Amino acid sequence: MNNQVIGIEDAVESTELPSSKFTIQAGITASLERDRSVDRSPFRSYLGNIWNLKNEASIEFVEKLEKKFRKKNKFHSYFSGLPSNQTPQNLTEYIAGQIDFKALVQNEMKLLESLANESDSTSLVGGNVVFMHYKNTGEEDDAGRLLVVMLDKKGAFEFDEKTLEPKRLQPIDTDALRQAAMFDLTLFSEVYPNKDGAAYLHFIEGRSKAEFFKSALGCDTQVSNKESVGNIFEAIKQFSALNSIKHKMQASITQKVYEYIEKNIGQQVELKEIQNVIDGALPPDHLAVGKFSKFANENGYQINAVFEATRYSLNQGVTIKITDFQSNYTVNIKAASIGYSGKPVIVDSNLTYLKIPLSAADRDQIKAVIGEKDEADS
Structure with missing residues (x-):
């Protein structure tokens, strides 16, 4: 066969199998x-x-x-x-x-x-x-x-x-x-x-x-997909604070961004798409409309212009890791699941304690270690 393939227009006659895509x-x-x-x-x-x-x-x-x-x-x-x-x-x-x-x-x-x-x-x-x-x-x-x-x-x-x-x-x-x-x-x-x-x-x-x-090959990337996803949610927090976006609206923005990325797991998502989601969650006349992408890029949040999320990286991006100062425990909580009231995980008004619901399996596991309350008191 001809050993010189000339560009795209003049390439050697291509071949396909009948069933080939x-x-x-x-x-x-x-x-x-x-x-x-x-x-x-x-x-x-x-x-x-x-x-x-x-x-x-x-x-x-x-x-x-x-x-x-x-x-x-x-x-x-x-x-x-x-x-x-x-x-x-x-x-x-x-x-x-x-x-x-x-x-x-x-x-x-x-x-x-x-x-x-x-x-x-x-x-x-x-x-x-x-x-x-x-x-x-x-x-x-x-x-x-x-x-x-x-x-x-x-x-x-x-x-x-x-x-x-x-x-x-x-x-x-x-x-x-x-x-x-x-x-x-x-x-x-x-x-x-x-x-x-x-x-x-x-x-x-x-x-x-x-x-x-x-x-x-010119494929050098500044930041991984996992870091891009995590940095988006970090940027939303600071973007909200800078633009006086109240926590209830911030939580709504975070949830909508989470849902959008979740629908596109394993697919390309552009930073400007995230901005569109945020803009859609804001009042049309809000001063922050149209500014998220610029804010993220100019404030050191390393987010690829196009990224691809996994379910793990998405969940990590909206998870708070809590450890006490003596490292007696570590708890990972989704940000949307914690609040002063009306949430699965409750904090007191002074942000001193957490109240976490336990499953039956968790209760049995703890009981096996510390016993019943009356046993502990005796």
Whole structure:
């Protein structure tokens, strides 16, 4: 087959299986390994052949990885815009047909190799780096997506030793996927260099958290999804205090934000969507309307422009952790469940004591330790 894939418009004739959801445009596996024959064992990279698109293993490979990527918790972001990162330029040139797929991969592997060698970590190990350009079947006019995946050499995915093309696919081993980045090329073309609207850059961490992979591909994020969720609720507290929002209204805002994020667990949520929820909970003429996003960004609350919550991170974001000064106990309470009255957990007017309802199981557990009251008094 032709070993030169020219951009998106002039790509090698793509192939799909009748039942496939995807049409593969191009694929290459590269290798990133330490050169043990040289002092300090620097990383070296080399490229395999452009994949045979009629290879059934290649199509199955894309489908399995796309499914895994879709299910994993992801960071969603935009390119930082730093001139030191060449990935946006490489993608722009590829989409425009100015460079072919092999040149795109070569350029990206140079970045990976360079940043891996700049790392101070001696524990870094190499692996196979797979580049796949594909589209949804039936959406051939769309620019498609670029998926870049770093895999262990030994794992679920087996490659030909000479060509590095996929040979066969064993049952998926989660640990084989170390890190992965997905670029929505259509969104990238429409949005970049702005940082507004749907995110075109998606990143997941598997077994590895090595920074060089993220940095080389422009996937470096300032804060995790979990931190983003927690910081939203912290920002709501201070935003309410600054804008003289009373506690009852603050509680209503917090609950509405909680419910909105809960409805979108595992999906992209933009910071501006949270602002819209807050605005909807405020009186239309309130001075705080339209100001939450700016407040959060300008006051050091690290919140990704686009984040993805898990149920755990959401519940952690609205939970108060209470510990006495002698560390005799620790209690985690949802903020909406505590109050002076009318709540499951009650505090006295001086905020000195908590009154917490006990379940039958809790009562039995405590009774087993301290006995009945009349026994304790005797």
